[in-house]
Amino acid sequence: MPQDVTVTFLGGLGDIGRNCAAIETDDALLVLDCGQMFSNEEQPGVDSILPDIDYLLERRDKIVGCLVTHGHEDHIGAIAQGLLRGLSFPIYGSAFTLGLVHYRLDEHRVTDKAELIEVADDEVVNIGPFSVEFLPVTHSVPGGLISAITTPQGVILHSSDFKLDPHPVDGRRTNLPRIGAIAQDPGVRLLLADSTNSDVPGSTASESSMGANLADVFRENAGRRIITACFSSHMHRVQQIVDAAVADGRRIATLGLSMRKNVTLARQLKLLDIPDASFIDIEEVESFAPGEVCIVSTGSQGEARSSLATAAAGSSRWMTINELDTVILSSHSIPGNEARVSNMMNDLTRRGAKVVHSGLVEIHTSGHGKRDELTTLHTVATPEWFVPVHGEYRHLVAHRELACSLGMKPERVLLAKDGDQVVLRDKGLALREKVTSGDHLLLNGTFLGADRGVLGERQVLGQQGVVTVTAIVDFDSGRQLCDPWVESRGWLDGDDADSLRDELVRLVADAVDGELRNPSWDRSSVLRKVRRASGGFINKSTGRRPMIVPVVIDT
Ligand SMILES: [Zn+2]
Ligand SMILES: [Zn+2]
Numbered sequence: 379m380p381q382d383v384t385v386t387f388l389g390g391l392g393d394i395g396r397n398c399a400a401i402e403t404d405d406a407l408l409v410l411d412c413g414q415m416f417s418n419e420e421q422p423g424v425d426s427i428l429p430d431i432d433y434l435l436e437r438r439d440k441i442v443g444c445l446v447t448h449g450h451e452d453h454i455g456a457i458a459q460g461l462l463r464g465l466s467f468p469i470y471g472s473a474f475t476l477g478l479v480h481y482r483l484d485e486h487r488v489t490d491k492a493e494l495i496e497v498a499d500d501e502v503v504n505i506g507p508f509s510v511e512f513l514p515v516t517h518s519v520p521g522g523l524i525s526a527i528t529t530p531q532g533v534i535l536h537s538s539d540f541k542l543d544p545h546p547v548d549g550r551r552t553n554l555p556r557i558g559a560i561a562q563d564p565g566v567r568l569l570l571a572d573s574t575n576s577d578v579p580g581s582t583a584s585e586s587s588m589g590a591n592l593a594d595v596f597r598e599n600a601g602r603r604i605i606t607a608c609f610s611s612h613m614h615r616v617q618q619i620v621d622a623a624v625a626d627g628r629r630i631a632t633l634g635l636s637m638r639k640n641v642t643l644a645r646q647l648k649l650l651d652i653p654d655a656s657f658i659d660i661e662e663v664e665s666f667a668p669g670e671v672c673i674v675s676t677g678s679q680g681e682a683r684s685s686l687a688t689a690a691a692g693s694s695r696w697m698t699i700n701e702l703d704t705v706i707l708s709s710h711s712i713p714g715n716e717a718r719v720s721n722m723m724n725d726l727t728r729r730g731a732k733v734v735h736s737g738l739v740e741i742h743t744s745g746h747g748k749r750d751e752l753t754t755l756h757t758v759a760t761p762e763w764f765v766p767v768h769g770e771y772r773h774l775v776a777h778r779e780l781a782c783s784l785g786m787k788p789e790r791v792l793l794a795k796d797g798d799q800v801v802l803r804d805k806g807l808a809l810r811e812k813v814t815s816g817d818h819l820l821l822n823g824t825f826l827g828a829d830r831g832v833l834g835e836r837q838v839l840g841q842q843g844v845v846t847v848t849a850i851v852d853f854d855s856g857r858q859l860c861d862p863w864v865e866s867r868g869w870l871d872g873d874d875a876d877s878l879r880d881e882l883v884r885l886v887a888d889a890v891d892g893e894l895r896n897p898s899w900d901r902s903s904v905l906r907k908v909r910r911a912s913g914g915f916i917n918k919s920t921g922r923r924p925m926i927v928p929v930v931i932d933t
C-alpha cells in the first residue's frame with residue numbers, strides 16, 4: 379500500500395505573502411516556495427514575517443530540496459533566513475528565479491549553503507521519492523513554473539501564481555495542454571491553486587495590452603523627461619516600457635539597485651531586449667535633453683528609501699524632479715502601501731512633476747488570474763481533491779465556492795489555513811488543523827520566540843509612551859533618601875506634564891513612605907507600591923495608560 383503523503387501549509391493561507399508548504403512522505407520532505415511578508419504598522423520593529431521555519435528545522439534531515447515557483451519575494455524571500463538558521467538543501471527553479479535567489483543568498487552571505495539547480499520548461503526532475511514536472515506558466519515575472527509533483531499518492535499539481543495570458547510578452551504560454559494530459563493520465567489527485575483574484579469576475583488583461591497604452595502616454599509626453607516605476611522583477615513590463623521609449627527615440631537608464639541588478643540578469647538571460655545604443659548609465663542622464671531619456675526606477679510602492687521616494691523627497695543624488703518630468707507609476711499599490719504611494723505622488727506633484735498612474739490610464743494589469751482563468755484551470759485539471767492556496771481567507775472561501783460551482787463536491791474541497799496539514803492517503807484527503815504555528819517573526823534582525831509579548835510592549839510604547847518612576851531607598855535605615863525621580867518619553871508635553879510630574883512625585887513618595895512603615899516591606903513590595911501608585915494616578919488624571927517602569931534603588 380503506498381505510504382501517506384502530507385502537505386503542511388507553513389504560510390500563505392490566510393494572508394497574501396510568505397508562501398511555503400512542506401510535502402512529505404515518511405522519510406522525505408520537499409519544500410515548496412519559502413517567501414516572506416512585510417509587516418504592518420501593528421507590528422513595530424518587525425522586519426519581516428516568515429513562514430514557520432521551525433517546522434522545517436525540526437525535520438531538517440528529511441529535506442530533499444526546495445522548489446521555487448517564481449522569483450517574487452513572497453515565494454523566495456525567506457530562503458536565506460532559513461539557510462542562516464542552519465538548513466541546507468538544493469533549490470530548484472528557472473534560470474531567472476534562481477538568479478533572483480542568488481542575489482538574496484549573496485546579500486546574506488549564504489551562497490555556499492545551497493546548491494542552485496536550474497530546470498528547463500517541461501523538464502522532469504527526480505527529487506528524493508518525488509518526480510517533479512515543471513511547466514511554464516504566465517505571471518508578472520519571467521520564468522514562473524507550475525509543478526506537477528508525482529508522489530506515492532499520485533500527482534499534486536501546484537499552480538504557482540498564475541494568470542492565463544494568451545499573449546505573453548515573451549511568447550511563453552502556460553502549458554495547459556500538458557496539464558490536460560496529466561489530468562487524463564495519471565490524473566490530478568490534489569490541486570493547490572492561487573486564489574488571489576478568486577473573487578474577481580472575468581479574466582485579467584494580457585500583459586502585452588499594456589504596451590500600446592504605455593506608448594500612448596509616451597507620445598502624449600513628448601519633450602518631457604519620463605520616469606517610470608514598476609516592480610523591479612517585472613521584466614515584461616520593463617520590456618514594454620523600453621519598447622515605448624526606444625520607439626520614441628529615448629535613451630534608457632535604470633535607477634535603484636534591484637532594478638539595475640534585475641535588468642542586468644534579464645539581459646544576460648536574453649529575457650530583456652534593450653539595444654546597447656539606447657542603454658545609458660544614470661550618471662549620463664543629465665547630459666541629455668528631457669525628451670531624450672526614460673528612467674526605469676524602483677519605488678512603485680513608495681518605499682521610504684527607494685529611488686523614486688528619495689527623488690520625490692528632493693534628496694536623490696541622481697535626479698532632481700521638476701516641472702519637465704512625467705512620472706509613470708506602472709503598478710498598483712499592494713494593500714497596506716496606499717498611504718505611502720499617495721504621499722509620494724503628492725511630493726512629486728509638489729515638485730512640479732506630472733504623475734500618471736494606473737487609476738488614470740490602464741498601465742498596469744495583475745499577474746493573477748481572475749475567475750474565468752481559475753475556471754479554465756479547474757476544468758482542464760479536473761482534480762480529485764482541491765485546496766485553495768495563496769490568498770486571504772475570503773479569497774480561499776471564494777475559490778472553494780468557485781470550485782463547487784464547477785461541479786466539485788464540497789467534501790472534496792478542503793479549506794486549510796496556515797499551520798494546517800492535509801493528509802493524502804488511499805481513501806482520500808483529510809484535514810488536520812493547526813499541526814504547527816504557521817509563522818515566524820524577524821524582529822530587528824533577530825528571530826522572535828513564541829512569546830510575542832514584546833510586540834504588545836512596542837504597541838504600548840508607540841501609542842502611549844513610557845514613564846519611569848524611580849524610588850531611592852536606604853535599605854539599612856528603611857528611609858527614602860530623596861524624592862522619587864520621574865522620567866518620561868512620548869507621554870505628555872509642556873506645562874501639564876510638569877505639574878503632573880510634581881504631583882506624581884509627591885504621591886509616590888508618600889506611597890513608598892507608607893510601605894516602608896510596614897514591618898514586612900521588601901524590594902518587591904516597594905516596587906509594587908511604586909507601580910500601583912503611579913499607574914493609578916496617571917490613569918485617573920490623564921485617562922492614559924503609558925508603560926510604567928518602576929525602579930527601586932538601594933543605596
Ligand atoms: Zn505570490
Ligand atoms: Zn508572484
